[in-house]
Amino acid sequence: MAQIIHRSTNLLKTVSAMRTHPPASTTPITVETSLPFTGHNIEPPSRSVETTPQELLSFFRDMVLMRRMEIAADSLYKAKLIRGFCHLYDGQEAVAVGMEAAITKKDCIITAYRDHCIFLGRGGTLMDAFAELMGRKDGCSKGKGGSMHFYKKESGFYGGHGIVGAQVPLGCGLAFAQKYSKDENVTFSMYGDGAANQGQLFEALNMAALWDLPAIFVCENNHYGMGTAEWRAAKSPAYYKRGDYVPGLKVDGMDAFAVKQACKFAKEHALKNGPIVSRTLHVRPWSTYRTRDEISGVRQERDPIERIRKLILSHDLATEKELKDTEKEMRKEVDEVTAKAKESPLPDPSELFTNVYVKGFGVEAFGADRKELRAVLP
Amino acid sequence: MAAMLQSVRVSSASFHLPDPSKVPVSSVCALPVIRSGEAQVWIRFMKLGGLERSLPKRLRHRLKILPQQLQSQAVVWLLLEILSEMPHELLLFEALREGLEEEMDRDPRVCVMGEDVGHYGGSYKVTKGLAEKFGDLRVLDTPIAENSFTGMAVGAAMTGLRPIVEGMNMGFLLLAFNQISDNCGMLHYTSGGQFTIPTVIRGPGGVGRQLGAEHSQRLESYFQSIPGIQMVACSTPYNAKGLMKAAIRSENPVVLFEHVLLYNLKERIPDEEYVLSLEEAEMVRPGEHVTILTYSRMRYHVMQAAKTLVNKGYDPEVIDIRSLKPFDLYTIGNSVKKTHRVLIVEECMRTGGIGASLTAAINENFHDYLDAPIVCLSSQDVPTPYAGTLEEWTVVQPAQIVAAVEQLCQ
Numbered sequence: 001m002a003q004i005i006h007r008s009t010n011l012l013k014t015v016s017a018m019r020t021h022p023p024a025s026t027t028p029i030t031v032e033t034s035l036p037f038t039g040h041n042i043e044p045p046s047r048s049v050e051t052t053p054q055e056l057l058s059f060f061r062d063m064v065l066m067r068r069m070e071i072a073a074d075s076l077y078k079a080k081l082i083r084g085f086c087h088l089y090d091g092q093e094a095v096a097v098g099m100e101a102a103i104t105k106k107d108c109i110i111t112a113y114r115d116h117c118i119f120l121g122r123g124g125t126l127m128d129a130f131a132e133l134m135g136r137k138d139g140c141s142k143g144k145g146g147s148m149h150f151y152k153k154e155s156g157f158y159g160g161h162g163i164v165g166a167q168v169p170l171g172c173g174l175a176f177a178q179k180y181s182k183d184e185n186v187t188f189s190m191y192g193d194g195a196a197n198q199g200q201l202f203e204a205l206n207m208a209a210l211w212d213l214p215a216i217f218v219c220e221n222n223h224y225g226m227g228t229a230e231w232r233a234a235k236s237p238a239y240y241k242r243g244d245y246v247p248g249l250k251v252d253g254m255d256a257f258a259v260k261q262a263c264k265f266a267k268e269h270a271l272k273n274g275p276i277v278s279r280t281l282h283v284r285p286w287s288t289y290r291t292r293d294e295i296s297g298v299r300q301e302r303d304p305i306e307r308i309r310k311l312i313l314s315h316d317l318a319t320e321k322e323l324k325d326t327e328k329e330m331r332k333e334v335d336e337v338t339a340k341a342k343e344s345p346l347p348d349p350s351e352l353f354t355n356v357y358v359k360g361f362g363v364e365a366f367g368a369d370r371k372e373l374r375a376v377l378p
Numbered sequence: 379m380a381a382m383l384q385s386v387r388v389s390s391a392s393f394h395l396p397d398p399s400k401v402p403v404s405s406v407c408a409l410p411v412i413r414s415g416e417a418q419v420w421i422r423f424m425k426l427g428g429l430e431r432s433l434p435k436r437l438r439h440r441l442k443i444l445p446q447q448l449q450s451q452a453v454v455w456l457l458l459e460i461l462s463e464m465p466h467e468l469l470l471f472e473a474l475r476e477g478l479e480e481e482m483d484r485d486p487r488v489c490v491m492g493e494d495v496g497h498y499g500g501s502y503k504v505t506k507g508l509a510e511k512f513g514d515l516r517v518l519d520t521p522i523a524e525n526s527f528t529g530m531a532v533g534a535a536m537t538g539l540r541p542i543v544e545g546m547n548m549g550f551l552l553l554a555f556n557q558i559s560d561n562c563g564m565l566h567y568t569s570g571g572q573f574t575i576p577t578v579i580r581g582p583g584g585v586g587r588q589l590g591a592e593h594s595q596r597l598e599s600y601f602q603s604i605p606g607i608q609m610v611a612c613s614t615p616y617n618a619k620g621l622m623k624a625a626i627r628s629e630n631p632v633v634l635f636e637h638v639l640l641y642n643l644k645e646r647i648p649d650e651e652y653v654l655s656l657e658e659a660e661m662v663r664p665g666e667h668v669t670i671l672t673y674s675r676m677r678y679h680v681m682q683a684a685k686t687l688v689n690k691g692y693d694p695e696v697i698d699i700r701s702l703k704p705f706d707l708y709t710i711g712n713s714v715k716k717t718h719r720v721l722i723v724e725e726c727m728r729t730g731g732i733g734a735s736l737t738a739a740i741n742e743n744f745h746d747y748l749d750a751p752i753v754c755l756s757s758q759d760v761p762t763p764y765a766g767t768l769e770e771w772t773v774v775q776p777a778q779i780v781a782a783v784e785q786l787c788q
Contacts, residue, residue, distance in 0.1 A: 110533070141570035149568040158536055159569065163560055169526040170561060173533020173541075180489065180515060180539060203526035210521070355571040356606050358629035 025054035033258035042247035045265040049257040063093040066117040068334040089117040094304035096121040098259025110158040111190035113148035122157040130341035137347035165198030172204040175215035186214040194225020212274035219279040240279035253280030471641040473615035477622035491518040492544030528554035548583030549595035563606035580634035591761035599731040609702040611635040615645040620654030659706035665695035668719040683779035718749040728756040
């Protein structure tokens, strides 16, 4: 906040001095979500969300950072510095940011392969992310995971999974462990609308409901499963109702405050009553399988960053120029880190054999012949 | 008193404890009828004689809290349980249970999940009594959803729990192949070492008594290429308990292969605690003429053939490889260097089986020491038929082993 003010020009300083003093950073502001929530077997939460100027500005900052990171990743991918798969999250930042605002680092998040921004939200650094994307040894998984395998154990981020839907039973397991150790935390198992047609999802729902696990199943619906449109793949697109006996909530995923409210509500529900399904609706505009008109329409109407920008400006928390400066600052940061990551070293060849096995009880990883050690275990 | 106990103990040796809630006391055969009054007297004698010191912890505890007014049936069952526990001869499934129970007592993070493991007591009784002792959450009855509960075990392991997944039959774990291969095996690597997955996946496999094709599968060949997991196969009560404990204590995911027909094998095992090494092979019978490598049920076919071979003048060295991934090439290599002839007898399929990998490994490393090509006897590459005679010919029989050794030693 202070930084933004210092960056203003003299003229603006005068202007802002003439204006009424902006609200202090912790004064509560009430914001209405863009759309009401729809509940399935449950009373949905109210549309009014409490927030503070500090939070609004930090939302803006974080979302701009995530957006810039994804755009940079896109250009790196086109420049063939990132190979293989690179699934981008630009347009969906509201979910990452809104979710983080409602929970603590002790709660667990597990997601599929669109994990870059969730990783950032959980405390991952830009350097970790870019180095991993480019396969360098400073990456969060030592360059051995790639775009689809970001993890951060300390902050409860469990990845980062390539096979569609396989992470949902894992999320169930995380919730089971939380119930086992009775530590009053919840797990958010995120998956896409494509994965919502997987059998293991229903198996996981059944088990979570059976044992009252503190699991929240979040379906991020961007109306496309891999490359196929939703109407070609799903008979019932009401994913929040698919839990049947498990209550569901339909949330506008392009509105960070709707997501924050939903996550807070879901966390309380999961700790008291067991699992809940929440379906966040997005449209991801920057994809190859959409028409140009679709893309430009969405950019105007539903961009989550635009929404926060409008909120900030309407509450007089910062000027247009200050926000643009923040964007420039984030862009510069991303460019710096990208350049640094490009220079960082590739992993050592011996890393091929590390972390296959753990040196645990009486275990060493030998090659075929026990006399010769093929891997030096950590 | 000792004589009294001895006489009862002799008959209890061939006696399996049936479910107390279902069977009335008098129908327990091969035992003199024990009246509750007598049972109480015997128990008091035992306490006086200090015999409770040699009992396992749980029975000692029950002995201590046994009130005098307890229902007659309970007293008798307690006595029978005590008697069948001393001096520590047991069946393979009991050995597995003992190992499991000891580890669950030792570490509160160890939990079991699988179909029918809790209230039913386990389809092969390996987890019998554990749900009553440890509670429903630690011995979890899952719905029939292998993919998901294996995934759940992996997720729980990522946070630090040590789950044991029981596949009711190994063949059902094919439904969980994605979870075992991608998540169980590879998460330690793809997370750059952040997560360890200390799961144990166990269950009975192998060809049983006319169970049909889908229930007679050997999954060792399918799982062997998964990087990051370890595989062991137990064959005796002694190594079953030791390998179970080692697998639970290991930080790596371990797949423990049991065999449907070996659960009722009886053996005397040590009273004191022991844990075996997961990567070591077992020397069953030292010899000079030929090295026979085997594992699981085929060990018994080989030993049967060995009797015939010894009568014919051969001296086979029999090694139970136990560790299917990684192979204990150290023990195997030393044996090859001694005998220069290798015969592999396995229950796996011929194509892409454990024998195939072992043949390649031995050829690669010990080629110079071999006097003859390695012979590998495996099951036929067919779905296991239901008809008894056909099923018999699917797996390797002792006569075939004898013939192969004679051929090899010419």
